[in-house]
Amino acid sequence: MRFPRLLILVLLCLGMVHPARGEPNTCLTCHSELNEATPAGRAYLQWKNTVHDKAGVTCDRCHGGDSSSGTLDGAHRSIRAASDPASPTYAGNIPELCGNCHGAQLEEFARSKHYRILQVRDSILDSPTCITCHGAMNTAILSPANIADACRRCHGREKTGPSSIPEEAQATLSLIYYARNTINWSREFVLLARREGRPTAAAEERLQEAISRFQASKAKWHSFDFREILRLVDGAYESAREAKRLAEDANERLKERTSLDIPPLDR
Numbered sequence: 001m002r003f004p005r006l007l008i009l010v011l012l013c014l015g016m017v018h019p020a021r022g023e024p025n026t027c028l029t030c031h032s033e034l035n036e037a038t039p040a041g042r043a044y045l046q047w048k049n050t051v052h053d054k055a056g057v058t059c060d061r062c063h064g065g066d067s068s069s070g071t072l073d074g075a076h077r078s079i080r081a082a083s084d085p086a087s088p089t090y091a092g093n094i095p096e097l098c099g100n101c102h103g104a105q106l107e108e109f110a111r112s113k114h115y116r117i118l119q120v121r122d123s124i125l126d127s128p129t130c131i132t133c134h135g136a137m138n139t140a141i142l143s144p145a146n147i148a149d150a151c152r153r154c155h156g157r158e159k160t161g162p163s164s165i166p167e168e169a170q171a172t173l174s175l176i177y178y179a180r181n182t183i184n185w186s187r188e189f190v191l192l193a194r195r196e197g198r199p200t201a202a203a204e205e206r207l208q209e210a211i212s213r214f215q216a217s218k219a220k221w222h223s224f225d226f227r228e229i230l231r232l233v234d235g236a237y238e239s240a241r242e243a244k245r246l247a248e249d250a251n252e253r254l255k256e257r258t259s260l261d262i263p264p265l266d267r
């Protein structure tokens with residue numbers, strides 16, 4: 001299934017529009033008062049201070065309801081339980097719910113076997129949705145330190161048989177992080193050269209290329225196609241190395257000052 005790019009752009013823009021500030025959002029005013037020991041009170045605490053909180057992605061953006069009504073019945077009128085297939089928070093609908101604002105991730109996720117399994121009601125609980133890895137309310141992001149365990153919840157268990165997926169996932173995510181560090185490092189070299197008034201146009205062009213390849217590799221992650229992800233990571237990494245080399249060429253003194261070199265990608 002392919003998502004038209006224009007549609008994604010429109011949805012992205014819609015998602016980025018913050019609700020009017022100033023008017024109280026009754027989901028928040030009431031839920032913040034609820035007992036923390038109840039699911040409804042705990043949900044508020046999980047959401048509070050997350051990236052979504054700061055970006056104005058309030059409860060109603062995902063659950064629906066009327067955030068201007070101060071009564072439970074009024075505010076909840078159109079809210080459905082997550083177990084109801086008509087609810088936006090039903091497992092099979094979650095990729096589209098999150099994808100309203102995270103179109104690049106949904107586009108890649110929709111290519112995966114995980115997504116195809118979610119389309120079949122009987123197997124819906126066998127496959128991860130966005131919230132299996134990110135949490136429903138807390139926008140957590142897995143790192144190389146905890147990614148393998150997240151995959152092992154299903155891969156390499158008795159039911160699925162031996163699998164190298166958890167280790168491959170960890171290695172791939174580590175290389176994404178490595179490419180990011182390389183880009184940051186190269187950026188410092190380019191900035192140094194620029195500060196000394198050297199011509200850096202060529203280096204900066206390569207740096208931009210590295211950044212866009214890096215971003216593409218991060219989005220591609222959600223296809224879980226490791227080979228394709230690594231192809232993009234390699235590209236990002238090579239562009240970053242080239243940017244550093246060009247910055248050094250533009251600035252001989254920089255070269256003398258450091259013998260540090262970025263080691264080649266090793267695997």
Ligand code: HEC
Pocket residue numbers: 026027028030031034040059060063064065066067068069070071072075076079080081082
């Ligand atoms: C006047 C208080 C009040 C307001 C306003 C309110 N809630 Fe709730 N909400 C509760 C209480 C109490 C519960 C737990 C008991 C229940 O489910 O009826 C709850 C439960 C929920 C649940 C879990 C429902 C389930 O089926 O398990 C969701 C989701 C939810 N609220 C979302 C919202 C959203 C979104 C809004 C704003 C549009 C909102 N709430 C406004 C008090 C409120």
Ligand code: HEC
Pocket residue numbers: 027028031039040041043044047048052057058059060061062063080081082083088089091094131136137
């Ligand atoms: C980014 C989307 C998103 C936002 C924002 C969000 N939720 Fe949720 N919430 C979900 C999803 C998805 C689930 C279903 C979790 C599951 O299936 O385990 C859920 C589950 C819940 C539950 C558990 C009961 C149920 O319906 O399964 C409660 C209670 C709840 N949310 C309340 C809130 C409140 C209150 C806020 C705001 C403070 C909020 N949520 C903000 C997506 C969101």
Ligand code: HEC
Pocket residue numbers: 015016051052055057061062094097098099100101102130131134135136139140141
């Ligand atoms: C109404 C729009 C909207 C919806 C719906 C939404 N998000 Fe977000 N999300 C955002 C915005 C805005 C940000 C802030 C960063 C950005 O601009 O991407 C964000 C950030 C994130 C981040 C990154 C956190 C970080 O530290 O960088 C994750 C992960 C995330 N969302 C997961 C989800 C998941 C999972 C769902 C569905 C349950 C979801 N989002 C639904 C708008 C949304």
Ligand code: HEC
Pocket residue numbers: 094095096098099102105106109128129130131132133134141142143147173217218219221222
């Ligand atoms: C099997 C685990 C898994 C699933 C399922 C998953 N993600 Fe992710 N997601 C990750 C990991 C790991 C990262 C960090 C690597 C990266 O930045 O791409 C991430 C990163 C993100 C980010 C942050 C990207 C950034 O720029 O920092 C967003 C937003 C996001 N995912 C949204 C989603 C959405 C939406 C879905 C469902 C359509 C989803 N994810 C499904 C594991 C998952």
Ligand code: HEC
Pocket residue numbers: 113114117125126127128132147150151152153154155165166169224225
């Ligand atoms: C909730 C369970 C669950 C979790 C968690 C999970 N997966 Fe999966 N995954 C599945 C199922 C089920 C399949 C389909 C298995 C099959 O058909 O052999 C699958 C298939 C895959 C495939 C495709 C294999 C193929 O034959 O095409 C890849 C790659 C994959 N998962 C990667 C991951 C990664 C990486 C993680 C951790 C970040 C992860 N999965 C977490 C359930 C899960």
